[in-house]
Amino acid sequence: MEITGIFSGLIIGIVIGALGRLVVPGRQRIPVWLTILIGVVAALIGTAIAARLGVSDTSGVDWVELGIQVALAALGVSLSVGMYSGRKRK
Incomplete structure (x- = not known):
């Protein structure tokens, strides 16, 4: 894996994680x-689920x-x- 793949994976992870966090109320x-x-x-x-469903490769x-x-x-x-x-912090 190239270094650009790692960086792009982290950027996508940040965006997807932030969007997922915005969806959850509270x-x-x-x-x-x-x-x-x-x-x-x-x-x-x-991505694996979308590929399995056949919707991962669309235009746009x-x-x-x-x-x-x-x-x-x-x-x-x-x-x-x-x-x-649920964990107690000290």
């Missing part, structure tokens, strides 16, 4: 690194693929908020 008390990680994972899984912006990725990121943020907020 305040999420999770760290930024977890949001980025959720975004990267959601982008990868969302792949809105269906983006919607799948953001929905997965929102689900990931919701799940992680529930698990992360």
Whole structure:
């Protein structure tokens, strides 16, 4: 993998994670690194699902693929908020 692929993956992860976090109502008390990680994972899984459904290669912006990725990121943020907020901080 080239360095540009890693950087573009991180940028996409940041954007997808931020959009997923915006979709979830309320305040999420999770760290930024977890949001980025959720975004990267959601982008990868969302791309695989879109390819499986046959909607990943369209002309212009792949809105269906983006919607799948953001929905997965929102689900990931919701799940992680529930698990992360259950931990007691000292």
